[in-house]
Amino acid sequence: MNATVTAPVATCAPEEAVTRSLLGYGMLAGPFYVAVSVGQGILRDGFDFGRHAWSMLANGPYGWIQSANLVLTGLMVMAFAVGLRRNGAGKAAASLVGVFGAGTVGAGIFRADPGRGFPEGAPEGAAEASLHGMLHFVTSGVGFVCLVVAMLLLARRFAPGASRAVAVVFLAGFGCMAASGGAAWSILLFTGAVILAWGWVAALAAVEYRR
Incomplete structure (x- = not known):
């Protein structure tokens, strides 16, 4: 008689599976936002990436795409936040x-003002x-x-x-853009800071997912 040995199958408790799914949204949110914005x-x-912030894409005939983005x-970040709480990251x-x-949802509901020639027909300077x-x-600033x-x-x-460094860079990028009135150098600095911040979110989500 031949005995059949079955290897144990790793299973995930339902609550853990839900938590991992929620944390997965943290890995998706940043790449999704960056890819749609850059596209x-x-x-x-x-x-013009050197003159216009990504949020200005919410203006014009196809502005609904950036609003939806x-x-x-x-919403993905909010789901991720629930996963963080369930994973023991702390309520605060x-x-x-x-x-x-x-x-971010609020920033999609209330679109940024057009200006600097975008979209077509907008004034060349900063709009009122x-x-x-x-x-x-x-909403975005808060x-x-x-x-x-x-x-x-x-x-x-x-x-x-890394977390403290990204926090400083991101806050500085936002502060420079707000204080400069949207000067080209500050737009580029803020765009880089945004990409860095989303990278941090994705990296945190990946670590929490494996924790």
Whole structure:
């Protein structure tokens, strides 16, 4: 008689599977947002990466794509925040990440003002701030600050030196863009800081996913 030996199959408890799924959104959010934004920037007539912030893509005939990009990305970040909380990252840090996600959703609902010649027909200078433009700045700004604080709190749990450095660079990039009135150098600095911040989010999510 031949005995059949069956190797044990690793299983994941339902609660753990849900947590891992939520954390997975943290790995998807940044690459999704960056890819959609860069793709539009390349394809949209008149868009200049050196003059226009990505949020300005929400204007014009195809502006709904960037609005949807921001809303979907924000929802993914909010799901990730729930996963962080369930994974033991701490209520304060997870809540701050959740507010960042909510701020991203708000930035998609309230579009940035057109200007600097984009989209076609917009004034060449900075446009006069509208209500929706101010709400875009406020919701995204609150989200950015919350993400910076979350980075500092999570530095005790994930890549202490890198987390603090990214927090400083991201806050400086946002501050320079706001203070300069959108000068070309500050747009490029902020764009780089945004990509760096999303990279941090994805790296954190990957570590938490394997934890």
